[in-house]
Amino acid sequence: VQLQASGGGLVQAGGSLRLSCAASGRTLETYSMGWFRQGPGMERRFVAAADWNGSLTLYSDSVKGRFTISIDNAKNTVDLLMNSLKLEDTAVYYCGAVAPWRYARIRDKYNFWGQGTLVTVSS
Secondary structure (H helix, E strand, O other), X not given: OEXXXXXXXXXXXXXXXXXXXEXXXXXXXXXXXXXEEEOOOOOOEEEEEEXXXXXXXXXXXXXXXXXXXEEEXXXXXXXXXXXXXXXXXXXXXXXXXXXXXXXXXOHHHOOEEOEOEEEEEEO
């Protein structure tokens, strides 16, 4: 599985940004997809995850109600729509693939990672 994240950039607090992760590989449907982020001096932390069918989703408490993860099976993309952005959302965001679903929150269980995309929220 290969993953490539895009969509990062500079946005003002309160604004919105959409990240996208393009996935390729033969067995995508066997994986769940997640987004993690790593702020300055911090560990990579869970943000959101969805199973490949999109019927199951998980969010960290810090982004619940503001971020939405979605999967487009036809395009093999995993998007993260981020609304009401805060300064503390500034981080490098990574998409990953994991199996099975029960590991979706656990960074060290992820099988594949894309390169990060930087999101900077300014005041």
